Amino acid sequence: MIRSHLPPLVSGTLFGAGLALGGMTNPERVRGFLDVFGNWDPTLAFVMGGAVLVMAVAWRFVPRMKHPLFAPKFALPDRSDLTPQLIGGAAIFGVGWGLAGLCPGPGVAILFVHPLEAAVFVVSLLAGMMLQRLVSERASPAASS
Amino acid sequence: MTLPGFPDAAPLAGLAGGVLIGLSAALMLLGAGRVTGISGIVARAFGISDSGMSYSSAWTFVIGLPIGAALVTWLTAAPTPEFMPLPLLAVAGVLVGFGARLGSGCTSGHGVCGVSRLSQRSLVATATFITAGIATVAAMGAFS
Numbered sequence: 001m002i003r004s005h006l007p008p009l010v011s012g013t014l015f016g017a018g019l020a021l022g023g024m025t026n027p028e029r030v031r032g033f034l035d036v037f038g039n040w041d042p043t044l045a046f047v048m049g050g051a052v053l054v055m056a057v058a059w060r061f062v063p064r065m066k067h068p069l070f071a072p073k074f075a076l077p078d079r080s081d082l083t084p085q086l087i088g089g090a091a092i093f094g095v096g097w098g099l100a101g102l103c104p105g106p107g108v109a110i111l112f113v114h115p116l117e118a119a120v121f122v123v124s125l126l127a128g129m130m131l132q133r134l135v136s137e138r139a140s141p142a143a144s145s
Numbered sequence: 146m147t148l149p150g151f152p153d154a155a156p157l158a159g160l161a162g163g164v165l166i167g168l169s170a171a172l173m174l175l176g177a178g179r180v181t182g183i184s185g186i187v188a189r190a191f192g193i194s195d196s197g198m199s200y201s202s203a204w205t206f207v208i209g210l211p212i213g214a215a216l217v218t219w220l221t222a223a224p225t226p227e228f229m230p231l232p233l234l235a236v237a238g239v240l241v242g243f244g245a246r247l248g249s250g251c252t253s254g255h256g257v258c259g260v261s262r263l264s265q266r267s268l269v270a271t272a273t274f275i276t277a278g279i280a281t282v283a284a285m286g287a288f289s
Contacts, residue, residue, distance in 0.1 A: 007176045008202040012209020014169035015181065015253075019210070020217035022162020023155060024252075026226040032153065034275070034282040042151055043159040048256060050163020051170065055261035058171035068178030075179055077249075080265050089248020090255070090270040094277025096240030099285070100229050103252045104245060105183040107238070108207060109214035117228045118211075124238025129184070129193045131239070132246040 007070055016109040022047035025110050027101025034098050096128075170258055177202070182254025183210075184245035193246075248274075 023029035023043050032041030067073050097103050102110075102121055111118040148154040170181040179198060188194035190203040197203065217223070228234065245251040248270055250259065255274075259267020 005201065005205045007172060008198070008206040009209045011169045011172045011176070011181065012206035013213035013216075014165050014172070014209075015183075015206075016210035016213025016215075017217045018162045018165030018167075018169060018213070020162070020214040020223070021165060021221070022159045024162070025214055025218075026223075027228055028226050029155075031282055034278040035286070036279055037283050038286055039153075040151070041154050042148065043154045043156060046156045046159030047163040047166070048260075050160040051167040051257045052163075052261040054164055054167025055170050055174070055257055058167075058174050059262050061175055065175070068174075069176045071176070071178045073178060077180060077259075077264070077266075079249075082266060082269055086248050086266055086270055087273050089244045089246070090273035091244070091277045092240050093244030093248055093251060094274030095281045096237040096242075096244060097252070097274060098278035098281025099240070100234050100237030102234070102237065103183075103241060104187055105210060105251070105253055106214075107241075108183070108187060109210040111211035112215040113211075113218045114225070114228065117231070117234060120231050121234045121238040124235045125187070125242035126191055126193070128239035128242025128244075129188050129191075129246050130242075132243045133193055136247075 004070070015105065018047075018051070019106050019109045022050075024103075025106045025113075030101035030103075030106075031098065034101075166253075166257060167261075170253070174258070180254055180258040182250050182258065184242070184251040185254060188246060244274075 019025050024047060029041055029043055032039065033044035035041070062074065100121060104125060107118060107121040107125055111122070148156050173179055173181045177198065185194060185197055186203045186206050189197040190200065190207045229237070250267065250270060255267040255270040260271055
């Protein structure tokens with residue numbers, strides 16, 4: 001019980017700490033990064049750079065491992081097709097990200113420090129997710145995901 | 146340390162935060178064999194998605210996020226940032242949730258895990274949401 005829950009708890013806590021330390025939980029910083037035509041704040045490029053650098057090393061271990069350390073097998077995305085859903089979804093996501101200066105991780109991460117803003121954002125986030133599921137099920141009733 | 150020409154930037158804190166995020170995603174990848182896509186994990190925890198990690202793992206991860214952020218916020222005595230008005234946060238939340246699910250990922254899954262793997266889908270998605278975010282902030286600046 002404790003052994004199986006420790007990795008996701010440590011991972012979630014580390015992630016939340018990284019978001020706060022890097023400034024991703026500060027909407028002014030996030031919107032400052034997107035404000036390339038105004039008063040541009042490049043901080044988030046360092047956040048992304050640091051994260052991508054560490055992960056680029058981690059990916060190199062995967063082919064050499066028979067299975068993950070605490071799980072029987074790897075379950076990784078393997079699609080490479082560029083679809084209208086991917087691009088349209090990312091565009092809609094980007095508009096919301098620019099409006100609020102928050103994305104899903106930081107929205108959840110600020111729950112204890114800024115409960116009101118977090119609650120409004122996260123409840124709307126969940127509503128948007130449910131709406132997307134509803135729309136996709138209407139579009140293709142057989143393939144519910 | 147500041148960046149020449151950008152007095153407001155915090156490159157070292159940014160880099161340190163990024164390394165923590167990378168370590169978290171690396172632990173998830175090499176420990177659990179999964180990519181850390183927060184929109185997917187949140188959807189899983191709330192029963193909106195039927196695939197991915199177990200409910201209990203998703204919940205444990207989701208609870209870890211505000212614990213980690215609160216610890217850092219208190220330890221660094223970070224000043225309270227200014228948020229956008231609540232109605233705008235609500236509209237943005239719907240767009241972010243809808244778009245992340247439709248586009249199969251968000252800043253963490255595509256932006257960190259996918260980009261570091263040079264996934265074609267993630268590179269395109271990341272370029273798209275950064276461009277859309279830049280356009281949105283620019284448009285709001287032009288109309289305010």
